[in-house]
Amino acid sequence: MFRALPVIALRTFESSARHLSFKLAAEELAVTPGAVSHQVRTLEEWLGVALFDRLPRGVRLTPKGEKLFHSLHSALADLAQVTSSLREVPVAGRLTVTTPSSFAALWLVPRLDRFYARHPEVNLRLDTSTATVDLQQDASVDVAIRYGGGPYPDLYSPGGMVETFGVYGAPGRVEEWMEQATPSLISVHWNKSTLYRDSWRAWCGAAGKDWLPTLALREYAEEMYALQAAIAGQGLVMASSILVADTEQRGLLKAARPDLQIPGGTYTVLCVPGRERHPPVQAFFDWLRSEWNTAAP
Numbered sequence: 001m002f003r004a005l006p007v008i009a010l011r012t013f014e015s016s017a018r019h020l021s022f023k024l025a026a027e028e029l030a031v032t033p034g035a036v037s038h039q040v041r042t043l044e045e046w047l048g049v050a051l052f053d054r055l056p057r058g059v060r061l062t063p064k065g066e067k068l069f070h071s072l073h074s075a076l077a078d079l080a081q082v083t084s085s086l087r088e089v090p091v092a093g094r095l096t097v098t099t100p101s102s103f104a105a106l107w108l109v110p111r112l113d114r115f116y117a118r119h120p121e122v123n124l125r126l127d128t129s130t131a132t133v134d135l136q137q138d139a140s141v142d143v144a145i146r147y148g149g150g151p152y153p154d155l156y157s158p159g160g161m162v163e164t165f166g167v168y169g170a171p172g173r174v175e176e177w178m179e180q181a182t183p184s185l186i187s188v189h190w191n192k193s194t195l196y197r198d199s200w201r202a203w204c205g206a207a208g209k210d211w212l213p214t215l216a217l218r219e220y221a222e223e224m225y226a227l228q229a230a231i232a233g234q235g236l237v238m239a240s241s242i243l244v245a246d247t248e249q250r251g252l253l254k255a256a257r258p259d260l261q262i263p264g265g266t267y268t269v270l271c272v273p274g275r276e277r278h279p280p281v282q283a284f285f286d287w288l289r290s291e292w293n294t295a296a297p
Contacts (some may be wrong), residue, residue: 003201006046012039013051014076017061017069018139036271066136073139093125093280101268106243108145115287121287122280134179134274142281144270152268156276158285160268161292163242164261167207168253170233178256179238185211185228185233189219195265200238202262227253240264286290 015025027034032240044051051065061069099108104126112124117161133141135155169177169219177183187196197217204211218235220226223243230237230254239253241261247253269288275281 006043009039009043009046011076012041014061014069014072016040017032017065018073020060020137020139021058022125045215046089051080061137063149067221070127070272070274071138074277077278078272080279093278094125095280096125096127096141096144097143097145097284098127098129098133100143100147101130101244103145103147104295106227106246111291114291118287119144119280119283122283124280124284135270142271142275142278143284146270147265148268150268152270154273155270157268157270158276158289159292160266161213161242162266163240163264164192164260165196165203165238165240165264166244166258167203167256168227168239168244168248169230169236169256170171171254172205173233173253174236174256186216186220186229186235186237187217188223188226188238189221196238199262199264203238205261206247206260207257207263242267275287 012025012029012035015023015028017084019028022040026036029036037271040051047064047068049064050062051068052059064097071289073235089247097108109126113123115124127141133144135141135144164269168174170255184201187200196219200217201212203209218229220229223240226237227247228240229235230239231247237253244253248255269285271281276285
Protein backbone atom coordinates (compact mmCIF):
# COMPACT_ATOMS: atom_id res chain seq x y z
CA MET A 1 0.00 0.00 0.00
CA PHE A 2 2.78 2.42 0.90
CA ARG A 3 5.57 1.13 -1.35
CA ALA A 4 4.76 3.49 -4.21
CA LEU A 5 4.59 6.62 -2.06
CA PRO A 6 7.43 9.09 -2.82
CA VAL A 7 8.18 9.67 0.87
CA ILE A 8 11.17 11.99 0.39
CA ALA A 9 9.28 14.12 -2.12
CA LEU A 10 6.27 14.33 0.20
CA ARG A 11 8.45 15.43 3.14
CA THR A 12 10.13 18.00 0.92
CA PHE A 13 6.76 19.29 -0.30
CA GLU A 14 5.45 19.63 3.29
CA SER A 15 8.44 21.74 4.31
CA SER A 16 8.19 23.89 1.16
CA ALA A 17 4.45 24.42 1.68
CA ARG A 18 4.85 25.24 5.37
CA HIS A 19 7.49 27.89 4.63
CA LEU A 20 6.11 28.88 1.21
CA SER A 21 9.76 28.95 0.21
CA PHE A 22 12.05 26.42 -1.47
CA LYS A 23 15.03 28.22 0.04
CA LEU A 24 13.78 27.93 3.63
CA ALA A 25 12.77 24.32 3.04
CA ALA A 26 16.30 23.62 1.79
CA GLU A 27 17.76 25.15 4.97
CA GLU A 28 15.45 23.06 7.14
CA LEU A 29 16.23 19.83 5.26
CA ALA A 30 19.94 20.58 4.85
CA VAL A 31 19.86 20.25 1.06
CA THR A 32 20.18 22.69 -1.82
CA PRO A 33 17.23 24.74 -3.16
CA GLY A 34 17.75 22.93 -6.45
CA ALA A 35 17.23 19.59 -4.73
CA VAL A 36 14.02 20.86 -3.15
CA SER A 37 12.74 22.13 -6.49
CA HIS A 38 13.58 18.78 -8.11
CA GLN A 39 11.72 16.78 -5.43
CA VAL A 40 8.66 19.02 -5.70
CA ARG A 41 8.66 18.75 -9.48
CA THR A 42 8.99 14.97 -9.20
CA LEU A 43 5.96 14.85 -6.89
CA GLU A 44 3.94 17.05 -9.23
CA GLU A 45 4.75 14.78 -12.15
CA TRP A 46 3.88 11.70 -10.09
CA LEU A 47 0.51 13.21 -9.13
CA GLY A 48 -0.13 14.81 -12.49
CA VAL A 49 -1.12 18.13 -10.91
CA ALA A 50 0.57 21.44 -10.09
CA LEU A 51 1.09 21.93 -6.36
CA PHE A 52 2.65 25.40 -6.48
CA ASP A 53 2.24 28.53 -8.56
CA ARG A 54 5.75 29.80 -9.26
CA LEU A 55 5.75 33.57 -8.72
CA PRO A 56 8.44 36.18 -9.48
CA ARG A 57 9.14 36.23 -5.74
CA GLY A 58 8.48 32.92 -4.07
CA VAL A 59 5.74 30.34 -4.53
CA ARG A 60 2.05 29.97 -3.72
CA LEU A 61 0.06 26.80 -3.12
CA THR A 62 -2.54 25.85 -5.71
CA PRO A 63 -5.92 24.62 -4.44
CA LYS A 64 -4.78 21.02 -4.91
CA GLY A 65 -1.50 21.88 -3.22
CA GLU A 66 -3.41 23.27 -0.22
CA LYS A 67 -5.48 20.08 -0.01
CA LEU A 68 -2.38 17.90 -0.01
CA PHE A 69 -0.53 20.12 2.45
CA HIS A 70 -3.29 20.14 5.09
CA SER A 71 -3.68 16.36 4.94
CA LEU A 72 0.08 15.71 4.87
CA HIS A 73 0.87 18.22 7.62
CA SER A 74 -1.82 16.70 9.86
CA ALA A 75 -0.42 13.19 9.30
CA LEU A 76 3.15 14.30 10.03
CA ALA A 77 2.00 16.20 13.12
CA ASP A 78 0.37 13.02 14.42
CA LEU A 79 3.55 11.08 13.71
CA ALA A 80 5.69 13.72 15.44
CA GLN A 81 3.44 13.62 18.50
CA VAL A 82 3.64 9.83 18.77
CA THR A 83 7.41 9.66 18.29
CA SER A 84 7.95 12.52 20.73
CA SER A 85 5.88 10.72 23.38
CA LEU A 86 8.07 7.63 22.99
CA ARG A 87 11.30 9.51 23.56
CA GLU A 88 12.66 10.06 27.06
CA VAL A 89 13.98 13.51 26.10
CA PRO A 90 11.41 15.96 24.64
CA VAL A 91 12.01 17.02 21.04
CA ALA A 92 12.66 20.75 20.66
CA GLY A 93 10.14 22.58 18.51
CA ARG A 94 9.56 26.01 17.06
CA LEU A 95 6.29 27.81 17.56
CA THR A 96 5.18 31.02 15.84
CA VAL A 97 2.24 32.90 17.36
CA THR A 98 0.70 36.01 15.85
CA THR A 99 -1.30 38.29 18.13
CA PRO A 100 -2.43 41.91 18.51
CA SER A 101 0.41 43.95 20.02
CA SER A 102 -1.57 45.16 23.04
CA PHE A 103 -2.69 41.64 23.93
CA ALA A 104 0.93 40.51 23.65
CA ALA A 105 2.29 43.34 25.79
CA LEU A 106 -0.44 43.48 28.44
CA TRP A 107 -1.50 39.83 28.83
CA LEU A 108 0.61 37.26 26.99
CA VAL A 109 4.22 38.35 27.53
CA PRO A 110 3.89 38.89 31.31
CA ARG A 111 2.80 35.22 31.59
CA LEU A 112 5.22 33.58 29.17
CA ASP A 113 7.75 32.80 31.89
CA ARG A 114 5.32 30.16 33.12
CA PHE A 115 5.10 28.67 29.63
CA TYR A 116 8.90 28.57 29.28
CA ALA A 117 9.20 26.93 32.71
CA ARG A 118 6.83 24.15 31.64
CA HIS A 119 8.16 23.79 28.09
CA PRO A 120 11.83 24.79 27.83
CA GLU A 121 12.10 22.66 24.67
CA VAL A 122 9.80 25.03 22.72
CA ASN A 123 11.27 28.06 20.94
CA LEU A 124 8.43 30.58 20.70
CA ARG A 125 8.48 33.46 18.22
CA LEU A 126 5.90 36.20 18.79
CA ASP A 127 4.65 38.16 15.77
CA THR A 128 2.77 41.39 16.54
CA SER A 129 2.75 42.90 13.06
CA THR A 130 -0.48 44.52 11.92
CA ALA A 131 -0.50 42.62 8.61
CA THR A 132 -3.46 40.28 8.16
CA VAL A 133 -2.38 36.63 8.34
CA ASP A 134 -4.28 33.95 6.41
CA LEU A 135 -3.49 30.75 8.30
CA GLN A 136 -4.64 28.65 5.37
CA GLN A 137 -2.10 30.36 3.11
CA ASP A 138 0.76 31.25 5.46
CA ALA A 139 2.10 27.97 6.79
CA SER A 140 4.91 29.74 8.68
CA VAL A 141 2.44 30.79 11.42
CA ASP A 142 1.30 28.08 13.83
CA VAL A 143 -1.20 29.94 16.02
CA ALA A 144 -3.17 33.16 15.65
CA ILE A 145 -4.86 35.06 18.48
CA ARG A 146 -7.53 37.28 17.00
CA TYR A 147 -9.92 39.78 18.50
CA GLY A 148 -13.47 38.74 17.73
CA GLY A 149 -15.50 35.58 18.14
CA GLY A 150 -15.61 34.62 14.48
CA PRO A 151 -17.08 32.50 13.08
CA TYR A 152 -13.96 30.76 11.75
CA PRO A 153 -15.45 27.70 10.02
CA ASP A 154 -12.20 26.56 8.37
CA LEU A 155 -10.00 26.84 11.47
CA TYR A 156 -9.60 24.95 14.74
CA SER A 157 -10.01 26.79 18.04
CA PRO A 158 -9.41 25.49 21.57
CA GLY A 159 -11.42 28.42 22.91
CA GLY A 160 -10.82 32.01 23.86
CA MET A 161 -11.07 34.69 26.52
CA VAL A 162 -14.20 36.82 26.89
CA GLU A 163 -13.67 40.36 28.11
CA THR A 164 -15.80 43.04 29.69
CA PHE A 165 -15.14 46.78 29.78
CA GLY A 166 -14.88 48.98 32.83
CA VAL A 167 -13.55 52.36 33.90
CA TYR A 168 -10.27 52.61 35.81
CA GLY A 169 -8.07 55.33 37.26
CA ALA A 170 -4.90 55.86 39.27
CA PRO A 171 -5.62 54.74 42.87
CA GLY A 172 -4.77 58.13 44.31
CA ARG A 173 -7.09 60.00 41.95
CA VAL A 174 -9.92 57.70 40.89
CA GLU A 175 -12.32 58.94 43.60
CA GLU A 176 -11.43 62.54 42.75
CA TRP A 177 -12.16 61.96 39.06
CA MET A 178 -15.48 60.28 39.87
CA GLU A 179 -16.65 63.29 41.89
CA GLN A 180 -15.92 65.79 39.10
CA ALA A 181 -18.67 66.94 36.78
CA THR A 182 -16.30 66.95 33.80
CA PRO A 183 -13.38 64.57 34.43
CA SER A 184 -10.76 63.82 31.80
CA LEU A 185 -11.65 60.63 29.92
CA ILE A 186 -9.16 58.35 28.14
CA SER A 187 -10.11 55.93 25.39
CA VAL A 188 -8.81 53.86 22.45
CA HIS A 189 -9.66 54.35 18.79
CA TRP A 190 -8.86 51.68 16.17
CA ASN A 191 -9.27 53.06 12.67
CA LYS A 192 -13.08 53.27 12.16
CA SER A 193 -14.00 51.16 15.21
CA THR A 194 -16.40 52.69 17.73
CA LEU A 195 -16.01 49.87 20.28
CA TYR A 196 -14.50 51.95 23.07
CA ARG A 197 -16.63 55.03 22.43
CA ASP A 198 -19.76 52.85 22.49
CA SER A 199 -18.54 51.28 25.73
CA TRP A 200 -18.11 54.74 27.24
CA ARG A 201 -21.68 55.63 26.29
CA ALA A 202 -23.03 52.39 27.77
CA TRP A 203 -21.00 52.74 30.97
CA CYS A 204 -21.92 56.39 31.52
CA GLY A 205 -25.58 55.57 30.92
CA ALA A 206 -25.51 52.73 33.45
CA ALA A 207 -23.56 54.82 35.97
CA GLY A 208 -25.84 57.85 35.59
CA LYS A 209 -22.93 60.07 34.50
CA ASP A 210 -23.61 62.85 32.00
CA TRP A 211 -19.99 63.15 30.88
CA LEU A 212 -19.84 62.46 27.15
CA PRO A 213 -21.95 65.19 25.48
CA THR A 214 -19.64 67.98 26.63
CA LEU A 215 -16.27 66.22 26.63
CA ALA A 216 -13.83 65.18 23.96
CA LEU A 217 -12.16 61.87 24.68
CA ARG A 218 -8.39 61.65 24.83
CA GLU A 219 -7.90 58.80 22.39
CA TYR A 220 -4.91 56.53 21.75
CA ALA A 221 -4.33 53.99 18.99
CA GLU A 222 -3.22 51.24 21.40
CA GLU A 223 -4.55 50.10 24.77
CA MET A 224 -1.09 50.10 26.34
CA TYR A 225 -0.74 53.86 25.80
CA ALA A 226 -4.21 54.59 27.16
CA LEU A 227 -3.42 52.60 30.32
CA GLN A 228 -0.11 54.43 30.76
CA ALA A 229 -1.93 57.75 30.54
CA ALA A 230 -4.34 56.66 33.26
CA ILE A 231 -1.51 55.35 35.45
CA ALA A 232 0.11 58.78 35.13
CA GLY A 233 -3.06 60.32 36.59
CA GLN A 234 -4.27 61.94 33.37
CA GLY A 235 -7.86 60.77 33.70
CA LEU A 236 -10.25 57.83 33.78
CA VAL A 237 -9.68 55.14 31.16
CA MET A 238 -12.10 52.73 29.51
CA ALA A 239 -10.29 49.39 29.57
CA SER A 240 -10.73 45.72 28.73
CA SER A 241 -10.86 43.47 31.80
CA ILE A 242 -8.31 41.19 30.11
CA LEU A 243 -5.81 43.87 29.17
CA VAL A 244 -6.03 45.77 32.47
CA ALA A 245 -5.84 42.67 34.70
CA ASP A 246 -2.09 42.73 35.44
CA THR A 247 -2.01 46.51 35.86
CA GLU A 248 -4.89 46.37 38.33
CA GLN A 249 -3.35 43.46 40.22
CA ARG A 250 -0.11 45.40 40.66
CA GLY A 251 -2.09 48.28 42.17
CA LEU A 252 -1.33 50.73 39.35
CA LEU A 253 -4.98 51.18 38.39
CA LYS A 254 -8.22 50.84 40.34
CA ALA A 255 -11.75 50.19 39.09
CA ALA A 256 -13.95 53.25 39.45
CA ARG A 257 -17.04 51.04 39.78
CA PRO A 258 -16.05 47.37 40.28
CA ASP A 259 -19.72 46.41 40.09
CA LEU A 260 -20.24 47.97 36.67
CA GLN A 261 -18.88 46.13 33.63
CA ILE A 262 -19.98 46.43 29.99
CA PRO A 263 -20.00 43.33 27.70
CA GLY A 264 -17.03 43.20 25.34
CA GLY A 265 -15.49 40.90 22.76
CA THR A 266 -13.48 37.68 22.68
CA TYR A 267 -9.80 36.93 22.06
CA THR A 268 -10.04 33.74 20.00
CA VAL A 269 -7.13 31.30 19.56
CA LEU A 270 -6.89 29.61 16.16
CA CYS A 271 -4.83 27.23 14.05
CA VAL A 272 -5.22 25.20 10.86
CA PRO A 273 -7.11 21.95 11.61
CA GLY A 274 -4.62 19.21 12.41
CA ARG A 275 -1.90 21.53 13.63
CA GLU A 276 -3.34 21.42 17.16
CA ARG A 277 -1.76 17.94 17.39
CA HIS A 278 1.74 19.29 16.68
CA PRO A 279 3.57 19.02 20.04
CA PRO A 280 4.58 22.71 20.44
CA VAL A 281 1.06 23.86 19.47
CA GLN A 282 -0.55 21.33 21.78
CA ALA A 283 1.75 22.47 24.61
CA PHE A 284 0.81 26.11 23.99
CA PHE A 285 -2.92 25.34 23.92
CA ASP A 286 -2.73 23.30 27.13
CA TRP A 287 -0.83 26.12 28.84
CA LEU A 288 -3.37 28.71 27.65
CA ARG A 289 -6.24 26.65 29.10
CA SER A 290 -4.49 26.52 32.45
CA GLU A 291 -4.00 30.31 32.39
CA TRP A 292 -7.66 30.86 31.51
CA ASN A 293 -8.78 28.60 34.35
CA THR A 294 -6.51 30.46 36.77
CA ALA A 295 -7.88 33.83 35.64
CA ALA A 296 -11.52 32.74 35.81
CA PRO A 297 -13.43 34.20 38.78
